[in-house]
Amino acid sequence: MTDARIAALDRVLEVTVLLGRDMTASLAGEGLTVARTTLLWRLRETGPSTQRALADALGVSARNVTGLVDGLVEAGLVTREPHPTDRRATLVTPTARADELLAGMAAGQAELADQLFGGMSPERLEGLVSGLDEVLERLRVLVPGGAAS
Amino acid sequence: MTDARIAALDRVLEVTVLLGRDMTASLAGEGLTVARTTLLWRLRETGPSTQRALADALGVSARNVTGLVDGLVEAGLVTREPHPTDRRATLVTPTARADELLAGMAAGQAELADQLFGGMSPERLEGLVSGLDEVLERLRVLVPGGAAS
DNA sequence: CTATATCGTGAAGTTACTTCACGGTGTAGG
DNA sequence: CCTACACCGTGAAGTAACTTCACGATATAG
Structure with a gap:
């Protein structure tokens, strides 16, 4: 009975690895890194920040x-x-070039979402999302400092 | 209609982040790092390797x-x-201490699987796994060099 | 007006990576 | 046998993402 759970965890772990690789590679193609892009992405949501x-x-x-x-x-x-x-603080502000780039990345994200989930039956997609939501809920409890988007 | 896919991708991404944090933290507790542990884990499956x-x-x-x-x-x-x-090659071989440690980690993994998926309805768990399998299939096509467990 | 907390950064260190060069070794071809 | 050539592991050097600690500049409370 634990087997199914282990299997599920394995799937999640492998998705993690593959997705990480994909993101790193596609960002490298634009001369960016994951860490810097994460910061930029956050900036897009919050506007100029300290x-x-x-x-x-x-x-x-x-x-x-x-x-x-x-x-x-x-x-x-x-x-x-x-x-x-x-006067102690500095405001980090995205440039116009960043806005363009982020728009392109949002498009790329939508494209990836389509590639991964497009054509998937609505029931299956729904099952996936609700399952992941439950997992996320439990993960947030387990992991301290869960400040994600 | 793309929204649901984006939502799904967001979930996967967040799980990725949280799980990465959890693994890094719990490994750090044992004085290990993710990269080294990955190597050790592979070694456990393959036996002494070049x-x-x-x-x-x-x-x-x-x-x-x-x-x-x-x-x-x-x-x-x-x-x-x-x-x-x-005589050019060296065989990397796990020690007894590594075997103990890996056994403990396998137990920890099972525990995590239980925490994340335990008590989840069988249908939901099944939906999750099959959904992830389909995603994995597509990911392996997209990402080059997909050599995972 | 002074004590204290906060903002950002220099300095120094760790881990995980990379590429390039090189010495030691296996392996095939003449 | 012996010369190419391919392959194994590692030194050297470099990059990116982190960390902690110390410090100067500024805000803020008392």
């Missing part, structure tokens, strides 16, 4: 965010603006 | 395997034995 806020949102150290932002600045995807009221 | 074979199995460079094995040797989890017939 580095501290980004660090908290991503669950990494503030120092690390400094480095990621450095890379994104160099790539012309974000700028560091002075914070209007707090 | 570093080249491990590199191919894990899909990483041979040089990287050298480093990972270095760490595992230092941790007393594997030994480097001379290859019986090919």
